[in-house]
Amino acid sequence: MKILFRMLCLVLLPLAIFAKDSVEKWARYEASFQATISGNPFVGIPFKATFSNGKISKTVAGFYNGNSEFKIRFMPEEEGEWKFVTSSSHKQLNNKTGVFMCVPPTGNNKGPVKVANKYHFSYANKERYIPVGTTVYAWTHQSTALQYLTLNTLKESPFNKLRFCVFPKDYSYVKEEPELFAYHQSKKAETIQGKTKYYWDFTSFNIPFFDSLEKRIDQLDAAGIQADIILFHPYDKKRWGFDSMGYENDLVYLQYITARLASFKNVWWSMANEFDFVKYKTWQQWDDYSRFVYENDPYRHLLSIHNGLEIFDNWKPYFTHASIQNCSAVEDFGRAVLYRDAYGKPVVYDEVCYEGNLPQRWGRLSGEEMVAAFWQAAIAGTYAQHGETYRMPGDTVFWAKGGRLVGTSIPRIKFIHDLQKQSNGYWQLADVWRDHQTAQVDSSEYIIYFGKKMTNQWYFNIPKKNGPLGTAKYKAEIIDTWEMTITPVNEVFEVRSESDYRLIDINNKSIRLPDKPYLAIRLKKIK
Known part of the structure; x- marks a missing residue:
């Protein structure tokens, strides 16, 4: 028995x-x-x-x-x-x-994204995460049909990160009145001098609004996309009053939204878009709010604050990475790495201007300029963010409301992302002091980017710093970053020390290059 x-x-x-x-x-x-x-x-x-x-x-x-x-x-x-x-x-x-x-996790469940190797990111399962983001500020405030069109567009794109706002925006190219708001009204809205005056109860949340927001976050997760959620922004302009709720009401909001969303594994917290343009909050309040979100998130999701002109104290311990708006930082060599070195943490250039045809200077990058920005960020060991602002009859401006993507940069952004994924580690400058064109994973792989400069010949040379010890041989490939081609070079290069700082080929060999801009060379050590 x-x-x-x-x-x-x-x-x-x-x-x-x-x-x-x-x-x-x-x-x-x-x-x-x-x-x-x-x-x-x-x-x-x-x-x-x-x-x-x-x-x-x-x-x-x-x-x-x-x-x-x-x-x-x-x-x-x-x-x-x-x-x-x-x-x-x-x-x-x-x-x-x-x-x-x-x-155990199954399928595409890799866990939340965390900081890795000081300047980079990985999923919780230790797989490298290389952020390739885009921006659709007000997509969750549009019609249901447009939201689903945006989701389908994102699923077919290379993007694995999306920046968007909790609150609606009143700004160029996005003026719609949302169907749902985060709060209940304390009394019926009035029309005064042609404008709607709202009376919100900032202590009474509208559950359907949050149900809809959570559904979109889960749908992004199913598509492998991180939700970089912007908690505040300056583009309310007293239309709804969500930028000027007051200190205590702001804390009630942050308490509620962290309680609801912290358990979503693909959530990132962005305290604000262009925090310094918000007229109704002080630097001390931003500090309080950021610490509050950090302390009320038991999982320590990624947390940042985005700037307009003035940059916040990104070295504060509760910020996991620096979210930077600065177009000039990725326009030329040697700039992007400076923010990384200053803050000692990952840097994401979440706004480098946008590819489009708007009259505003921030909305009219060419596709070539957007792709070059991604390359400048990548070789510096940092990350750029895409945004698209083409305005066409009968269509939306994607950066504002979503819809379809039509820009020429997108397949080229996917191309550089694929190159990064093919590497055995994270890209970073081989010699941050003197060589801002040469990135490496380690001495087994180098990427030399030429940017706008056109040169028809490149003599083999790499930094001695962090280079191979002793004899090493390399094969080379010519990368056309715009045409998205990779052309093997027949020569084998063997290094010797030229000085205390550079390694060159023992026979001073060189590579003939097409006379065009936006080329790169990839070197791989022969085992």
Whole structure:
């Protein structure tokens, strides 16, 4: 009988385990609780849950989801059994317990993106992440049909990161009135001198708005795209008042949105777009808000703040990377790396102007200029962000509202991304002091970029710093970054030391190049 009992236990134990709720590592676990609250359920009701798996304990904030429903969300970062217990001053929400199994990730689930190798990024599963981003500021505030067109466009593009705003924008080429807002109105809107005057209750959130936002974030995740969410921006212009809610209301908003979205693995926090153009917030407030988001995100998602003209204190410890607007930083050699060296963390040039045909100077880059910006960023060990601002009859400006992409830079951006993925590591300058054209992974691979300069001959030479030790031989390829061609060179190059700083070929060999701009050479060591 004892033997039969043990055999039965062995059979039933796995069934008991798998009968529990299960969620993949880095996916989202959710639990709901009903509670009747007198007064405003969005504020004043502390509600949180502590999750533990025996080794790790993590506390997450809950939130009110309407219809007397409170939710907690959790992103498990370790496999195995997790238990949780809630705590609240409200009896109906206090001391609720639960258990679930965290199972291995499947498919495209690589986990959230984190900082790696000081200046770069990787997924939580250690796979390299090379950001290739674009911008669609107000896409979630457009019609449902346009939002789905944008999603389909993004799925067919090379982009794996999207910057967009929580709040709507009132700016050139995006003037539409959204169907959904983040807040309920405290009283009916009025029309005064031809303009709509809104009266918001900044302590009462509109659940359908957040349901729609969360659906779009999940759809981006399914497409392999990181959601770089802009929490504030200056382009409200007193139309809705979301840029001037006041300090306490701003904190209520940040508390609510971090409680709702922190468990989404593809979320990045951008505190603001062009923070210094927001008239109603001080530098001290930005510091407070940034620290608040950091402290209220139990998973430490990537966090940045984007500048207009003045640059914020990006070296603050709660900023994981620098989000920089500066077109000149990627216009020529030796500039992009300066921000990286100054901040000692990854640099993403989230605005380098946009490819398009707008009259504004920021919206009329050529495709060649946009591609060159990506190359200048890449060889410096930094990252550029795309944006498209073509205005055509019957179409949208993609950067503002989404829709279709028509620019010439996109396949070339994919081309450089593919080259980076083919490498065995991250690109970075081989000699940051003296050679701003030569990037390397290590001594096994070099990329020399010529930019706008046209030269018909290149004599083999690479920096001695971080170079090969002893004898080394290399094969070369000519890369046409615009035509997207890779042409092998028949010669084999063998290095010798020319000076304390350069390595050249022992026979002073050179490569003949087409007389055109935007060429590069890739060198690979022969094993």
